[in-house]
């Protein structure tokens with residue numbers, strides 16, 4: 001099902017809040033020139049939302065543009081069919097820009113300010129990754145053009161990273177050595193405001209816990225049965241008691257994925273999916289051990305067995321003050337988004353439908369906020385990248401202030417010019433920042449020194465077991 005590209009209102013412009021040097025103007029013009037193509041691509045990805053490991057069309061669209069711009073493509077990175085890199089130039093510095101393009105299950109939504117699925121039950125781009133990949137690809141192409149124009153040495157590399165939403169695609173790419181020669185990496189995320197990140201996103205670990213018992217007639221021979229569901233209940237009870245005795249910033253959540261099939265049969269199989277999060281990877285490891293003990297306790301008390309399979313794990317984000325300041329400085333040059341009257345009316349309807357109390361002012365997206373220092377309670381596998389190479393991360397206002405990620409509201413905005421304006425803020429800021437890194441080798445050195453000082457004595461270790469391969473769809 002295809003809908004026409006929606007542009008709300010007539011004018012498309014991004015305000016410029018800080019003085020622009022002729023150099024900056026050239027970069028911004030370069031990104032603007034790419035806007036018509038990438039507006040279309042972001043909409044195409046939005047119209048064909050693909051879940052993790054299945055992002056074939058989305059990755060192909062970005063690859064085609066990068067190839068046409070002269071980038072060398074490496075497919076199938078880490079054996080993942082929808083992971084790729086695209087690079088231009090040679091030698092150091094190697095500046096990476098990360099792109100994502102996976103969608104979320106069940107969030108299908110039309111581009112209207114009211115809840116309505118395009119296809120009932122289908123995926124949707126509630127995290128705005130249809131904007132994420134295109135903005136990063138635009139930045140990489142615009143940076144390449146400046147490398148040529150200014151005869152600068154180095155390599156610009158776009159990372160096409162699959163399945164961020166629970167698959168930890170970047171962890172497998174790191175293990176395959178995809179980031180081993182990078183001087184610095186830049187990334188962004190769709191948000192409801194514009195700011196550089198100076199905070200830690202939560203590290204997390206997700207596992208499938210499966211209990212096995214013995215089936216029996218629940219009334220006729222209950223003594224012959226061993227209930228796997230009892231084990232699930234005991235484990236979750238233990239986890240819920242544990243909540244009182246964990247650090248404040250901890251998050252623990254689960255769903256029961258198999259609770260048995262009929263009340264008159266003692267369930268011989270039951271399972272849950274559980275996620276535990278904490279801002280510090282080391283603390284998380286300790287918490288995870290306790291949660292796994294809860295699972296063992298459930299099995300021991302019920303005479304069942306337990307099998308634990310770690311499905312994904314994300315590291316916390318290691319901030320880098322040099323790259324934070326670089327992104328903040330360039331965000332101020334780019335400026336925020338300004339809505340047309342039509343966009344403002346759309347945004348207001350969407351915001352009011354959220355119903356989450358007091359809303360920030362509608363024009364908050366036109367401003368650049370100070371780098372964010374408050375803890376983010378969500379997670380990203382960009383965190384893992386930040387453990388292996390200096391990484392800068394920023395947010396851009398693709399959603400009206402107060403609109404949460406992973407909602408029908410954010411999905412709707414991601415398909416409109418509201419989302420695409422935020423995409424341009426990200427593309428311009430990333431392009432300006434990448435070009436500055438190429439022009440100023442001292443900055444790259446400083447970013448590395450900051451990274452080395454912060455990581456002294458620490459070693460990256462994903463909670464995903466070494467050697468584990470992701471569960472790719474059978475069709476591949």
Ligand SMILES: [Zn+2]
Nearest residue numbers: 127165405406
């Ligand atoms: Zn998300």
Ligand SMILES: [Zn+2]
Nearest residue numbers: 127129164189
């Ligand atoms: Zn996301």
